[in-house]
Amino acid sequence: MKKRYLLGMGLMLLLVSNVQAQDEVIEKIIKEETENSQLKQIGHELMDGVGPRLVGSPQMQKAHDWAVAKYKGWGIEARNEQWGEWRGWERGISHIDMIAPWTKSLSGQQLAWSPSSPEGGANGEVVVIPDLADEAAFKAWLPSVKGKYVMISAPQLTGRPDYNWEEYATEESFEKMKEDRTESNRAWNERLQKTGQGRRELPLALEDAGALGIITSYWSQGFGANKIFSASTKKVPTVDLSLEDYGMLFRLAESGEKPMIHLNAQSKENGMVPTFNTIAEIKGTEKPDEYVMLSAHFDSWDGGTGATDNGTGTIMMMEVMRVLKEVYPNPKRTILVGHWGSEEQGLNGSRAFVEDHADMMPKIQALFNQDNGTGRVANVSGQGFIHSYDYLGRWMSKVPREITRDVETTFPGNPGGGGSDYASFVAAGVPAFSLSSLSWSYGTYTWHTNLDTYDKIVFDDVQNNVIMAAIMVYMASEEDDMVSREVRVPLGRNGEPTEWPAVRSPTRKGGVE
Known part of the structure; x- marks a missing residue:
């Protein structure tokens, strides 16, 4: 009986010492x-x-x-x-300036794996893909992009996130904005579909036609936030602009103001x-x-x-x-x-x-x-x-x-x-x-x-x-x-x-x- 008791006590002490050792390590981790x-x-x-x-x-x-x-x-x-x-691929500078109808440095950057601008950058008019009848009309329009920068992202009706509208707008105003936004996105998607080009094929068709570069804006639905992914162009730069600057250029181009930018996006291919x-x-x-x-x-x-x-x-x-x-x-x-x-x-x-x-x-x-x-x-x-x-x-x-x-x-x-x-x-x-x-x-x-x-x-x-x-x-x-x-x-x-x-x-x- 005494031997069994001593063995039991020994086992108990071993278990206690193991628990204490574990607790000690955990305490040290926390400390x-x-x-x-x-x-x-x-x-x-x-x-x-x-x-x-x-x-x-x-x-x-x-x-x-x-x-x-x-x-x-x-x-x-x-x-x-x-x-x-x-x-x-090595990212260099991205510098984008509007030079007409007035002067402003724009907020944006080239996408990953984007080709470079010519050394020192290049000036060019900014144009928007028009609402053409069909793919044949798009192909007929394509030569006109030579020497120009082409905008290919949907314009945003509002730069305010939904939570901001929900906090301050009337219920009727908020609902109207969402309906207008849905219709605007539908119309833009239909405009792109008429070109007959996929999302990654469209930039390639534009650069092959002589465009100086592609301008996108992938808003992340929050103040100041844009998603920055990769370019699909092979010869000319693709840049992403902030919602605010993209919207301004888009409205100027759509209204016939013929905005001009200077784009200098440098990068290096390293094999x-x-x-x-x-x-x-x-x-x-x-x-x-x-x-x-x-x-x-x-x-x-x-x-x-x-x-x-x-x-x-x-x-x-x-x-x-x-x-x-x-x-x-x-x-x-x-x-x-x-x-x-x-x-x-x-x-x-x-x-x-x-x-x-x-x-x-x-x-x-x-x-x-x-x-x-x-x-x-x-x-x-x-x-x-x-x-x-x-x-x-x-x-x-x-x-x-x-x-x-x-x-x-x-x-x-x-x-x-x-x-x-x-x-x-x-x-x-x-x-x-x-x-x-x-x-x-x-x-x-x-x-x-x-x-x-x-x-x-x-x-x-x-x-x-x-x-x-x-x-x-x-x-x-x-x-x-x-x-x-x-x-x-x-x-x-x-x-x-x-x-x-x-x-x-x-x-x-x-x-x-």
């Missing part, structure tokens, strides 16, 4: 991030120092090299893994350049060949500096690694972070990693991805893994309640088929989870816009996310066994079973046709 956060400095270096990270650009390569050096400065092993190549993922790791001690992963895409569009898409996810994961190296330097399992290239063109970096490291996929305990803005984590789905509630719930229970109290969970959920890099791993059967963030008007104001800059980062929220992710990685690493990978076949909208998402290969040679 380190609360008292010594490096997020603002890391964010400044990345967003302000390196800048936007368009795949194939010099800034993208600079970012990869910066991240490796940063990790090594923290004593964390890091490397750049090449997975493909992309059309290399095909290598593309990379940046991988960093803290080697495991007991189970070094099993992994817990952090995940965030490193590339961005380049209208702004890619601060919330996905600079915040990037600096969050870097800070998690820094904190864990400081307070948990000898994890049970290897902790990996992947900073993926070319997510914006189709999850290419993460798909390449899954394809190139297929033998690793069964050994990944869990993966945590963040990629939708600066807000605190608001949603977590089990991604179709039947037992995800058991282990995610257990790990999340260790996170301070003030961080998790507003997190909505869906278990087991359905697997993500795309959207961000966690989906590349879900397709391979890895328990991979999106730490989905509170909006902060992400879709309107920062997602792929000219306003996605450092000042939009809410560091308090990102700091909470660091604490949450670091604790969950620590718990996943310490888990005795590998978690269950049993999945539920996803259900379609009609409630019928569908297929688990398929593993997809990346585009390894991009930006070329």
Whole structure:
């Protein structure tokens, strides 16, 4: 009896000491991030120092090299893994001035992969595609664009977002505006359809006819915000103008004022350049060949500096690694972070990693991805893994309640088929989870816009996310066994079973046709 009692006491002391050890690491995680956060400095270096990270650009390569050096400065092993190549393009200046009927510098910039203006820029009249009868009439009109800049985006009836109208307008005025806007958009779309050209074919037809450049405006439905994507022209520049300046030029052209602009948009083609993922790791001690992963895409569009898409996810994961190296330097399992290239063109970096490291996929305990803005984590789905509630719930229970109290969970959920890099791993059967963030008007104001800059980062929220992710990685690493990978076949909208998402290969040679 005495022997059994002593054994029981020994087991109890062991359990208590393990709990205390766990609590001690968690306390250290919270203390380190609360008292010594490096997020603002890391964010400044990345967003302000390196800048936007368009795949194939010099800034993208600079970012990869910066991240490796940063990790090594923290004593964390890091490397750049090449997975493909992309059309290399380097953004130069964009300077756009209206020079008639009066003088004004216009707010706008060239789109990604836009060809250059002639050296020093070029003057030209601005014209709008007229409301022609049909494709034959459009072809007859085409020669008239030679030496001119052509506007191809719909004019906006109002530069005020709907929430602003809703706050101040009468109900009747608001409804009338929406009806007028719907009719204006319908008429513009019909005008474009009569040309017989698709959205990407139209600029090519215009440049082949001798146009000096293409002018667009992709308003994001918020004050001052425009989406900045890629050009489809091959020989002349494509620029995006602010709603305000685009509308002014459009009205002048439509009324016969013949506005003139000087456009100088410079860029440089750099041929095909290598593309990379940046991988960093803290080697495991007991189970070094099993992994817990952090995940965030490193590339961005380049209208702004890619601060919330996905600079915040990037600096969050870097800070998690820094904190864990400081307070948990000898994890049970290897902790990996992947900073993926070319997510914006189709999850290419993460798909390449899954394809190139297929033998690793069964050994990944869990993966945590963040990629939708600066807000605190608001949603977590089990991604179709039947037992995800058991282990995610257990790990999340260790996170301070003030961080998790507003997190909505869906278990087991359905697997993500795309959207961000966690989906590349879900397709391979890895328990991979999106730490989905509170909006902060992400879709309107920062997602792929000219306003996605450092000042939009809410560091308090990102700091909470660091604490949450670091604790969950620590718990996943310490888990005795590998978690269950049993999945539920996803259900379609009609409630019928569908297929688990398929593993997809990346585009390894991009930006070329």
